[in-house]
Amino acid sequence: MKTITHVIQDPLGLHARPAGLLAKAAAACGDCTVNLTFKDRTVDAKRIMGLMKLGAKQGDTLTITCEGENEDAAAASMESFLKENL
Amino acid sequence: MIQGTGLPVFPGVAIGPAFVHETAKLELPTAWGSAAEERQRFTDAKAQAQAQLQTLLEETAARLGQEHAMILDVQIMMLDDLDYVEAIEARIDGGDSAAHAVQETGEEFAEVFASMDDEYMKARSTDVRDVSRRVVEILCGFSSAMTMDVPGVLLAEDLTPSETVQLPKDKILAFVTRKGSANSHTAILARTMGIPSLVAADVDLSAIHSGDTVIVDGFTGQCYIRPDESTLAEMTAKQAEAQTAKEALEAYRGKETRTAKGRKVKLYTNIGSPDDVELVLKNDGEGVGLLRSEFLYLGRDTYPTEEELYTAYRQVVEGLQGRPVIVRTLDIGADKQADYFQLDAEENPALGLRGVRLCLSRPELFRTQLRAIYRASAHGPVSMMFPMIASLWEVQEVKALCKTIREELTAEGVAIGDVPLGVMIETPAAAVISDTLAHEVDFFSVGTNDLTQYTLAADRQNSALGRYCDPKHPALLWLLQRIADSAHAAGIWCGICGELAADATMTNTLMTMGYDELSVSPAQVLKIRKAISESEVVSQ
Structure with a gap:
């Protein structure tokens, strides 16, 4: 299992559009399970509504775990996605 | 004839057949498959x-x-x-x-x-x-998509976001909705499209049939359904007049604002929310001379956070694409507040704990806003000005607070821009001591509405006092001249952001006094640019 943490830079936080892009990026990881934890809640990063409902804001820390097939590649792609988009 | 009133969201007159849009009740199926x-x-x-x-x-x-x-x-x-x-x-x-x-x-x-x-x-x-x-x-095999064969006025209870984007826009002359606010999807769309429209209109849709003639007056907020002949004639003339005036003003779009003698004047706009930025751009405003910052504080139950304020200010700054914005710090008093402020009722709120007085009495409230404004200044040219100033010490206290916050943010490694500081001149006291104040700040902006009510001791909210509340009173003109002279003697610029700035009959007087900036509502920009271009002042 690979774990990444990311501090949200986007002033709008994890709002609808970044949440949608994040869900798409996670879905691109194929069979690898991608979960996102914020505070004490963990959601499937492939699901936009669950991500939006977290209400994560700028400055909040997100923890992403990738587990399963090609987890190294998945973690690397999630990391670069987060750096660029959130 | 049926007459109704709503909140106008864009000026102009539209006349055409009614299209009454009803969101039909969906009949869900009563039988279904496996x-x-x-x-x-x-x-x-x-x-x-x-x-x-x-x-x-x-x-x-x-x-x-x-x-x-x-x-x-x-x-x-x-x-x-x-x-x-x-x-x-x-x-x-x-x-x-x-x-x-x-x-x-x-x-x-x-x-x-x-x-x-x-x-x-x-x-x-x-x-x-x-x-x-x-x-x-x-x-359910149901379609709510609307078709309109001829151009008309769309009347509806309300329109959802997806309804507003799939409307036959080339056919819509105006919107009239019973619900909605100045910031609803419909209002934003009406402004983007530049069509006269009303929201929160008190019209009974069941009394209107598609095809009825409807007149929408986006200047006054009136609408007339099945108008009588005299109303139709009157409004047709008003529409033609508005059209001619609008076309004549188009010649001033994209032009520099200069007086006939060639002096450059800043022509800015007064806005109240990030959504208004598109109006500034659409109307060719050169910047924002007054961003009323109350919008984030009103209509809610808790104080906005620094993040919320910063996000909104940044949205304005970025939206303006390099044009300057002057943020007026919180101007709230007992007559205009949200419950969570828990302000005591006052006998005389216009003379009470308001504007900068409230901010100085609640340093944490002020600090949050100032930090957000400074942070937003990293994204484009931002100035700040303070309302309700009457004494030198107030300006000095505010400046000291700004300095502390600048230092704090710098120490935290937060990027901030150079933020010029100005004061609103809206009390007679500030006008009289403007020569002293001019040495403390980078600019003046005259709030003529309050300056008029305080100078003439005439409540501007009291409609019975109309003729006593005269912004062209000799006492006001004398103060305006004094303010401009004080500013220029100290080498700073001065502007006007009150309603007087948008009165084209006063433009020549204000230019002659030497005012360097006028800030008006976005829809007035071209009108005032024309007035400035025609004003006769000696080049300075």
Whole structure:
């Protein structure tokens, strides 16, 4: 299992559009399970509504775990996605 | 003739046949197939809804810009959400029809968003409902898409975001909605399209038939249905006059603002929210001379956070694409407040704990706003000005606080810009000591509305005092000249952001006094640019 943490830079936080892009990026990881934890809640990063409902804001820390097939590649792609988009 | 009144969101006069838009009640099916069949129907309807949204998205992006299209992109993604899809499929497996399942699930998800502790997320419940309704309509073989054969006035209870983007825009002369606010989708769209429209209008839709003649007066907020002959004649003349005036003003678009003798004048705008930025650009404003910063504080239950303020200010700064913005710090008093401020009722709120007085008495409130403004200044040219100043010590205290906050942010490694500081001149005291104040700040902006009421001791809210509240009173003109002279003697600039700045009959007087900036509502920019261009002053 690979774990990444990311501090949200986007002033709008994890709002609808970044949440949608994040869900798409996670879905691109194929069979690898991608979960996102914020505070004490963990959601499937492939699901936009669950991500939006977290209400994560700028400055909040997100923890992403990738587990399963090609987890190294998945973690690397999630990391670069987060750096660029959130 | 039926007459109604609403909140005008764009000036102009429109006359045309009525199109009454009713959101029909959906008849959900009474009989349906097996779970497997309903699942398939849902999958097909979802794909069809997404295809519709994709087409709409492309059209919207091309016609209205990416900003308006974004909401559709989010809706497309919501339809692919596994939580949503699985909840629907579970209901179908439990015996529901596809239509019932989508309807119920949409409502359930919408309620979760509606209960979130974030204004932006709360508003997303509309999107969940909207996208669910689209799927349900497809499943029921129902279409709410509107067609209009001839141009007309669209009257509706309210319009959802997806309804507003799929309207036949080339056919719409005006909107009249019974619900909505100055910031509702319909109002924003009306401004973007530049058509006279009313929201929150008190018209009885059931008394109006499609095809009835409707007149919408976007100057006064009046609308007339089945007008009598004299009203029709009067409004037709008003429409022609407005059209001629508008065309004549178009010649001033994109031009520099200079007096006849060639002196450059800054022609800025007064706005009250980030949404108004598009109006500034659309009307060719050169910047924002007054950003009323109350919008984030009113109409809610708790103080806005520094992040919320920063996000909104940054949105304004970035939206202006390099044009300057002057933020007026919080101007709230007992007559204009939100409950959570818990201000005591005052006998005389106009002379009470308001504007900078309130901010100085609540340093934490002020600090939060100042930090947000400084942080936003990293993204473009930002100035700040303080309302309700009467004494030198107030300016000195405010400046000291600004200095502390600058230092704090710098120490935290936060990027900030150079933020010129100014004062509003709106008390007679500030006008009289303007020679002293001019050495303390970078600019003056005269709030003529308050300066008039305080100088003439005439309450501007009291309609019975109309003729006593005269902004052209000799006492006012004397003060205005003094303020301009004080500013120029100290080498700073001075402007006017009150209503007097938008009075074209006064432009020549103000230019002769030497004012360097006028700030008016966006719709008045071209009118005042014309007046400035025609004013005769000696080049300085």
